Amino acid sequence: MSSADISAEPxxxxxxxxxxxxxxxxLQVVAGAAALGAVVLVGLIVWxxxxxxxxxxxxxxxxxxxxxxxxxxxxxxxxxAASFLFGTVVTSFGALLLATPIAIGVxxxxxxxxxxxxxxxxxALVETLAAVPSVLIGLWGIYVLGPALRSSxxxxxxxxxxWIPLFGPQxxxxxxxxxxxxxxxxxxxxxxxxxxxxxxxxxxxxLKEGALALGTTRWEMVRGVIFPxxxxxxxxxLILGLSRAMGEAIAVTQVIGGSPxxxxxxxxxxDSLASKIASTYQGAVxxxxxxxxxxxxxxxxxxxxxxxITAQYIVRSVARKHGITRGGHA
Amino acid sequence: MSAQGLTGPGLRLDRLPxxxxxxxxxxGLAWLSAAIAIAILGIVVFDVARRGxxxxxxNLLTKAPINFSLTNAxxxxxxxxxxxxVIVGLATAIALPxxxxxxxxxxxxxxxxxxxxxxxxxxxLAGVPAIVIGIFVFLLLVVxxxxxxxxxxxxxxxxxxxxxxxxxxxxLALVPNSLREASLGLGIPAWRTTLSIVVPRAIGGILTGxxxxxxxxxxxxxxxxxxxxxVGVKTDWNPAHALQTIPVAIFELSESPSPQDHAxxxxxxxxxxxxxxxxxxxxxxxxxxSHRKITGR
Numbered sequence: 166m167s168s169a170d171i172s173a174e175p176x177x178x179x180x181x182x183x184x185x186x187x188x189x190x191x192l193q194v195v196a197g198a199a200a201l202g203a204v205v206l207v208g209l210i211v212w213x214x215x216x217x218x219x220x221x222x223x224x225x226x227x228x229x230x231x232x233x234x235x236x237x238x239x240x241x242x243x244x245x246a247a248s249f250l251f252g253t254v255v256t257s258f259g260a261l262l263l264a265t266p267i268a269i270g271v272x273x274x275x276x277x278x279x280x281x282x283x284x285x286x287x288x289a290l291v292e293t294l295a296a297v298p299s300v301l302i303g304l305w306g307i308y309v310l311g312p313a314l315r316s317s318x319x320x321x322x323x324x325x326x327x328w329i330p331l332f333g334p335q336x337x338x339x340x341x342x343x344x345x346x347x348x349x350x351x352x353x354x355x356x357x358x359x360x361x362x363x364x365x366x367x368x369x370x371x372l373k374e375g376a377l378a379l380g381t382t383r384w385e386m387v388r389g390v391i392f393p394x395x396x397x398x399x400x401x402x403l404i405l406g407l408s409r410a411m412g413e414a415i416a417v418t419q420v421i422g423g424s425p426x427x428x429x430x431x432x433x434x435x436d437s438l439a440s441k442i443a444s445t446y447q448g449a450v451x452x453x454x455x456x457x458x459x460x461x462x463x464x465x466x467x468x469x470x471x472x473x474i475t476a477q478y479i480v481r482s483v484a485r486k487h488g489i490t491r492g493g494h495a
Numbered sequence: 496m497s498a499q500g501l502t503g504p505g506l507r508l509d510r511l512p513x514x515x516x517x518x519x520x521x522x523g524l525a526w527l528s529a530a531i532a533i534a535i536l537g538i539v540v541f542d543v544a545r546r547g548x549x550x551x552x553x554n555l556l557t558k559a560p561i562n563f564s565l566t567n568a569x570x571x572x573x574x575x576x577x578x579x580x581v582i583v584g585l586a587t588a589i590a591l592p593x594x595x596x597x598x599x600x601x602x603x604x605x606x607x608x609x610x611x612x613x614x615x616x617x618x619x620l621a622g623v624p625a626i627v628i629g630i631f632v633f634l635l636l637v638v639x640x641x642x643x644x645x646x647x648x649x650x651x652x653x654x655x656x657x658x659x660x661x662x663x664x665x666x667l668a669l670v671p672n673s674l675r676e677a678s679l680g681l682g683i684p685a686w687r688t689t690l691s692i693v694v695p696r697a698i699g700g701i702l703t704g705x706x707x708x709x710x711x712x713x714x715x716x717x718x719x720x721x722x723x724x725x726v727g728v729k730t731d732w733n734p735a736h737a738l739q740t741i742p743v744a745i746f747e748l749s750e751s752p753s754p755q756d757h758a759x760x761x762x763x764x765x766x767x768x769x770x771x772x773x774x775x776x777x778x779x780x781x782x783x784x785s786h787r788k789i790t791g792r
Contacts, residue, residue: 188686196600199593200613203656207620210631217634270528278525287529289779294536296775298714300742301543301764304749308757309542351535358532380506382518405622412624415716415742419749439626443717447724462630466623473622477615 211466218460224453229460235425235441237454244457246464248425252437253465256342256417257410259431260349261403268354268406269399272361273387288362295355303419306348307340311420314344319432333430340422342435348416353406360402364395367487397483401476408472412465414439438465543768547761555762560728560744572763573730578644578738579767582723583713585648585734586655591705593652594659595694601660602667603689614664621657628653629718637722644734647723651715655708662704666697669789699785703778710774714767716742741767 221229225244232245275288315335322332335341368391376386392399422434423444436444438461449455558571597617601610632650670693678688694701719740726739741763748760 186684186686188684192599192686192689193604196596196604199596200600200605200609202593203597203613203620203660204616206653206656207616207623209635210623210627213631213634214627217630266524267528267531270525271532274525274529278522279529287533289776290536291529291532292779293772293775294532296710296714296771297536297539298716298742298764298767298771300714300716300745300749301768302539304745304760304764305539305542307749308546309538354532354535382514384518384521385506385514387521408622412626414624414626415746419746439624439717442626442630443720446720459630459634462627466627469622469624469627470619473619476622477618481615 211470214459214463214466218456218463220452220456221460225457225460229457230464233425233427237449237451239451242451242453244454244460246438246461248427249436249438249441249461250464251427252342252421252435253411253439253468255431255435256345256349256421256437257407259342259346260353260410261407263346263350264354264357264406265403267350268357268402269361271354271358272365273391275358275362276365277383277387277391288359291355292359293355294351295359299352299413299416300419302348302351303416306344306416306420310347311339311341311344314347315339315341319343323432330429331431333428333432336422336433338422338434340420340434341432342421343431345417345421345435345437345440346431348420349410349413352413352416353410356409357402357406360405361395361399364398364402365391367398368394397479397486401479401483404472404476404479408469408476411437411472412439412469414443418443438462540768540772543761543765547758547763547765550755550758550762551765555759555766559730560759570759572739572741572744572759574726574728574739575741575744575763576766577730577732578723578726579713579740579742581732581734581738582644582648582651582719582740583709585645586651586712587705587709589648589652590655590659590708594656594705595663595701597656597660598663598667599689599694601664603685603693614661617657617660620653621661624717625654625715626717626720629721632718633721642721642723642725642737644723644736644738647719647738647740648734650718650722651712654712654715654718655705658708658711659701659705662707663697663701666700666704666786666789667693669700669786670696671791697789700782700789703781703785706774706778706781710771710778713774714742714771716746719743720746 221244225232229244229246230250231247232243233248234243234245235248236243271291275284275291279287319332319335319341323335326332327334372390372394373386376390377383381389417437418440421436421440423436423440424434425436425441426433428435442458442461442465445454445458449458554569555571556576557573558569559573561568561570597613601613605613628650632646632653636646636649674692674696675688678692679685683692720743723737723740724743726737726743728739731738745760745764745767748756748763751757
């Protein structure tokens with residue numbers, strides 16, 4: 166299931182305007198309760214998380230968002246989210262930056278270039294990548310990817326471009342923000358590419374063929390027809406990918422090293438909101454620390470809700486626009 | 496819609512060789528992107544299999560792990576396999592009927608505006624990070640009374656629900672209206688038509704979507720950390736206790752200093768991965784088949 170996919174089919178309801186029977190009422194009420202339950206559930210999630218972070222909100226105040234601190238020592242407790250927020254932004258945007266061109270490339274390959282026989286298998290394999298559990302990608306990140314990046318790309322970039330703050334000295338721990346970015350790139354690549362693929366498939370043939378008939382090369386057709394047509398949808402796909410990257414806890418906690426600092430060096434350790442929650446939850450002793458962790462979860466929830474609602478809004482307005490265009494043709 | 500790429504000097508014939516070179520470069524990059532994506536999957540699967548090889552035997556499924564042992568006695572992750580079966584099974588038992596009911600309401604009863612609202616809510620629920628779902632169930636049920644397998648199952652069920660409901664909505668919409676009309680025309684009430692005609696017709700697609708959802712949550716770690724992770728080494732099938740699961744076991748073993756522990760983590764990961772790959776590739780194949788069957792085309 167992709168979230169960008171909206172069945173345009175209008176509701177057909179042959180069940181209206183008929184004699185009301187007891188069984189019909191029962192089924193409608195039970196099914197309606199289930200649907201209402203889903204709506205209530207989302208509200209309950211928000212309320213519970215807000216409620217759980219109340220203690221931290223009161224004690225830490227607004228300074229929580231801008232403070233760099235995580236000191237659970239009883240009596241000197243001080244917590245802040247700034248470094249985790251920074252880590253979440255850096256890792257998720259970094260991953261999006263790397264994943265976008267590859268994902269669009271995969272989608273273009275699958276819709277425009279791939280020979281018919283490989284199309285279905287490659288689509289299936291790319292989507293299978295999305296099904297690999299994050300804990301396994303994290304395990305792979307610790308023992309295979311991390312060491313490999315350390316001795317190759319990280320090493321070269323630091324040696325060659327070390328004057329750029331991003332490519333500073335490598336951490337002694339073996340974990341790094343950079344590894345986390347690559348791990349997240351792998352995880353969001355299939356999401357962005359499968360949504361983009363569906364969008365590209367939706368571009369009307371007559372537009373594509375029209376461009377080619379004007380003598381454009383295939384790439385010029387992609388740039389002049391497919392990209393403008395799918396622009397809104399791609400934006401939504403990127404936001405969904407970003408939201409997924411922000412919310413990933415386990416794989417990031419395994420490779421990022423867990424240090425509450427703000428620095429531009431990608432090769433040192435860092436931390437993110439989700440990763441901090443996953444790594445610290447079991448060791449949380451005081452109520453304030455637990456509540457502060459939930460506060461981190463609340464920030465994460467707000468960010469992902471904002472991202473998802475924006476993406477769904479874009480998807481729906483694009484679908485409406487294109488629906489009307491297509492109706493005009495018919 | 497704009498078409499800026501098609502205007503200006505872009506289409507000049509005297510630049511054709513250059514335009515063709517750019518085109519070839521871009522096509523090459525698209526091929527390369529696809530190769531990268533496939534290669535990543537191949538490398539991950541290969542590495543997991545290779546590194547888990549030494550521990551990939553029947554002991555993994557049947558023997559309990561040994562805490563703090565210095566012996567080389569054979570050990571496995573029987574507790575984790577049992578726990579994953581119980582928790583994922585329960586999660587499916589919770590999410591499947593509720594998901595189908597939501598889909599029935601949305602597709603057969605709801606007015607268009609309600610339908611859109613429920614679908615929007617499902618999409619938003621699908622976007623809530625798994626770890627936040629874990630926090631939610633922790634705050635709702637675990638605080639005060641402790642962890643259990645059933646609470647773990649509930650958190651996974653919340654993750655499955657939007658998946659199951661969305662795919663079911665899609666397949667129910669594929670069931671031809673003529674079937675509903677024929678049934679109603681025979682005087683069969685709407686509720687029986689829905690439950691005995693419409694849902695059975697779509698059941699293949701519904702189950703396929705469910706398998707896909709199972710494959711997605713079987714590897715989830717974050718929600719289980721909060722709801723079912725403080726566990727012993729004994730194999731336990733009772734969902735009233737906190738149960739070990741494969742993802743949580745892998746997460747914990749990955750932080751162990753012992754290479755044998757790592758090998759067990761890789762081996763358990765391999766078993767999980769094989770299940771997930773089969774489930775998601777198999778159900779993709781079934782999706783196409785069942786869609787054809789439902790529509791009768």
